[in-house]
Amino acid sequence: MMKSYRELSPSPRTIMTPGPVEVDPRVLRALSYPILGQFDPEFTALMNDTMEMLRSLFQTDNRWAYPIDGTSRSGIEAVLNSLIEPGDKVLVPIYGRFGNLLYEIAERCGAEVVALDKEWGEVFEPDEVIAAIGQEHPALVLMVHGETSTGRMQPLEAIGKACREQGILFVVDAVATIGGVPVETDAWCIDAVIGGTQKCLSVPSGMAPITYNDRAERKIAARKKVERGLLVPGDAVSGNRRPAIQSNYLDLSQLQDYWGPARLNHHTEMTSMLYGLREGLRILLVEGLEERFARHRRHEAALMAGLEAMGLTLYGNPACKLPVVTCVTIPEGVDGEAVRSMLLSSFGIEIASSFGVLKGKIWRIGTMGYSCSQKNVLHVLGALEAVLIRHGAALPAGEGLQAALAVYDA
Amino acid sequence: MMKSYRELSPSPRTIMTPGPVEVDPRVLRALSYPILGQFDPEFTALMNDTMEMLRSLFQTDNRWAYPIDGTSRSGIEAVLNSLIEPGDKVLVPIYGRFGNLLYEIAERCGAEVVALDKEWGEVFEPDEVIAAIGQEHPALVLMVHGETSTGRMQPLEAIGKACREQGILFVVDAVATIGGVPVETDAWCIDAVIGGTQKCLSVPSGMAPITYNDRAERKIAARKKVERGLLVPGDAVSGNRRPAIQSNYLDLSQLQDYWGPARLNHHTEMTSMLYGLREGLRILLVEGLEERFARHRRHEAALMAGLEAMGLTLYGNPACKLPVVTCVTIPEGVDGEAVRSMLLSSFGIEIASSFGVLKGKIWRIGTMGYSCSQKNVLHVLGALEAVLIRHGAALPAGEGLQAALAVYDA
Structure with missing residues (x-):
């Protein structure tokens, strides 16, 4: 005799955590709409809407702004995997738990990671970070914008400008702040930003909006590798000049070919989550x-x-x-x-x-x-x-x- | 003046592709329920239900059966990343596009990959694969069960038994078959299986149910690394004996600590997708x-x-x-x-x-x-x-x- 499972019937909750938080009922409704195929022109139009709205959210003119199909952590890993080459020196100023996560993921990408530690409950004076940059000459600097573990927020603009002057890629985890606090990607000279859905956007966990500029894209492009299953007889296997990106699922060079006009098959887009994200962004832009x-x-x-x-x-x-x-x-x-x-x-x-x-x-x-x-x-x-x-x-x-x-x- | 975006209103479709396919309306309704926090006891009970139902689906007594938070491809990468150590010899018999994907991902995990190619439109005689195993002595064999690119299905039982006798890990991509065709994890001696949601389960793309047995778990456990952000002063950094798993997001050693009674914080579970998966599995088990x-x-x-x-x-x-x-x-x-x-x-x-x-x-x-x-x-x-x-x-x-x-x- 089969065990029977209870009907789904979640209790109503007032969710006042730093995420996941309550989802706007209009987003919940969007999740319940019948799906479209991932290459249906109606669906790809929704993907394009989403990219456009993400540019507004991130306050950027970047070409690339799209969600990674996974939780916020997958967005962080996608960006770090794609931008960090094994052996790259990476500076991570840490003032809470999620700075440690950046360190951890950078290490798994094969980076030589240098941590700069700050007592929890505080953030860095920009000059402290800029001094460490001068000493360490990293290829990338990774920072958390809003550290939910301690409830602190790091000013980024001066650090971003210093990185830009020195040709260093500046990557920011804005998972907690995006949609609730200004995140000025272009004005603050941030090369890649990762946002979260389940916090100030009030969309369920499941996607991680990211954006990156052409400086980041150049590094990604140099590592591009055409997937074996997509080669057609006669195609040459791409001779990538730099070490290939170690993840396939989180490979931004492939993902941008899927989100761009080429629409090269990669994963199967999360259709329902995309409905939810698009609706959450629409609501946000209507509010202003x-x-x-x-x-x-x-x-x-x-x-x-x-x-x-x-x-x-x-x-x-x-x-x-x-x-x-x-x-x-x-x-x-x-x-x-x-x-x-x-x-x-x-x-x-x-x-x-x-x-x-x-x-x-x-x-x-x-x-x-x-x-x-x-x-x-x-x-x-x-x-x-x-x-x-x-x-x-x-x-x-x-x-x-x-x-x-x-x-x-x- | 802000651009205004059209109301979400997807046209009704009859979706007769090999996935994503139409979603059961009961699953769509489940997606629209208000969310619970990821550590809310009501939610963790739903996670446990899901694990139990996945064991029935995979026809296994394995302890570990849970979804990866990403599309099917993320499930494949999670299993391969966690089970393949750099330098491992991996045999991939390929009879269509998705066999190539297994090859591609295994290569990015640092495996020495040996492909066995079969003309598209056919599958392997089990003895061909078993002979190749005898020649190559791989540490793992990776195969696709149902190859949607060619519409073929590979018999697995004899290959599974041969792998088991020789102490080789046998990993199967059952993304296309799970829930539509028998996938007998235990009877066929499969050590790890990856399923898909957006095909025969009729849940939207967004999660990848997997299962693995204690043979697989031993290999994963030997590579376990405690995340930097979760160390408490006084904790020793774990001295892992084997090369650490290169992904953090797709690290099964961490994911099983999140899905198991320890409930160690990792990502933020996709609450709405989990509602949908649980409902899809419930419907499947009610049908039989x-x-x-x-x-x-x-x-x-x-x-x-x-x-x-x-x-x-x-x-x-x-x-x-x-x-x-x-x-x-x-x-x-x-x-x-x-x-x-x-x-x-x-x-x-x-x-x-x-x-x-x-x-x-x-x-x-x-x-x-x-x-x-x-x-x-x-x-x-x-x-x-x-x-x-x-x-x-x-x-x-x-x-x-x-x-x-x-x-x-x-």
Whole structure:
């Protein structure tokens, strides 16, 4: 007798983590539309729309802006795999967990990786990075824009300009910031950027939008290798001058031939996810980038005011706070995981813990995309107060919500 | 003034390609449900359901059966990256385009790859492969089960048993066959299998279900490397004995720690795609594997009878025909692409062309998953007849549908 599985029926959640966050219902609807074949002209038109909208999102004139078919991490790996040749010297200034991930992936690409470490809760002074560049003469510099593990944001413009002057490729992980905070690819001289869908874009995890300029493309083109299965008798196997890209799935030289007019077969495009991404981008552009950034700032201010009025301490240097993630020090004597668990089970609210040295020390509350709303901010403040009181914390009851409401009234 | 983008409104299609095919409406509905956080206990329960259902699908008792977050190609690369160490000798018997892809990916993993080539339209006698194994003594043998480029299916059991006796890892690409044709992982002694979602499972492209046994796991475990960002002060960096897996995103040693009880953070699971995959698997198990395989055989028979009654010639050796793909020789003097184009524009039907040496020579018609239905088979036969007549082909009008209906009546 076959085991029968329960009907899918997910409980409604208020998701206030640094991602994944709640998905806009219009995006959920887009996911449910019947699919088109990947080479159907109607579908390739949707792919082209998506590229165009991504250029607006990334604030770039780059030719190449398209999603990698995988989670954000796949986008990072696609860019690093394609841009790092074995033996390349790579500088990675690290100020949190996701800087470590850049280091880790660069190492697996065969790079000679130099880490520059910064105490968690801070970011780098641009001059510190520029000095290290002068010492190390790397071929690439890799940095995280918004570090969700610590809730910090790194200023990039001065570093980008220094890299450009010295002919160094500057690669930025903007997974957490894209769509919530300005990411000015061209103005900041970034050669390749990786974004995420499941955070400020409020599209489910599953694609990683990237963009890269012609400086990056030249390095990729020199490593191009025609796939064995696509050679036609008479074709010469391409004699690539530089070491081939080690991944096939994440090979940008092949992917751009698929996203470009050649439409060379590679993977089977994720049709439903593409519907969702296109819809998420359309919604974002209808709202407007500036309006969207201002919305993220407004709800961040209300959340911070509420948390501080409750007597909680925010973690990290406020001068470099990431606007879309607020980190809260877990009060002495309170079991952080018990609080998270009760928030979820009693209030249907999810907030996040953190990683490594911050595990058990802070909570992380996201205000990203569709989750970044007055309703959600007020809901989390009220619930957190109740749960903390339930866990024996002494709080000025009622103050958190009043402080947040005052911000909204201002 | 911002450019405005058209509302998403895909035209209804009858998709009779070898994938992607039409998605079951229940799966589309599942995609549209609000998401859960990736570590929400409700969500991890859905992940566990999915693993259990995948074991039934793969007909295996393997502990590890879970999806890779990417298209089918990412599943292939994850398995090959994790199982092939640089310098490993790998035998790839090739009888179509997707065998070439296995070769290509194995080469990028640093393998010493030996190809065994077979004329397209045929498959290997198991003894040919076993003899090559005896000569080459590879560490791994990689084969495609169902080759959609030529519409052929390779018998695997004897090859699997020979590999097992000689301690060789046997890896099978069952992307095209899983859920439409029996794939008996354990009985056929396959060490690792990669399936596809967008074909006989009728879930959109975006995940690649895989399974592997403890023989494969031992090789993966020996290459395990703890990610830099997950080390806690005091942890020793793991001294892996064997060369580390070159991909981080597609590293099965990390992925199994995420899918297993440790739930170690890796990527952000594709929540909506997981809903879809779980629903697709649930539907498949409710239908029953045997019933589903029989359904695929029934509609294949009707389609073949209809095509032959129209006077068309089927391509390839019938003894090794892949039941879920029927290849048709494009009649002399007919422009294959003009026919495909009219089928799409006038009838909303998509059928496929082929690759490499078969480009312009054959059409490929899929009968997979939700697309594999009497309604669709009859629709494609009627439409193809009309379009061929419109293109000047001399056909016995009306015969195709009558022959197919006769099969359904039998």
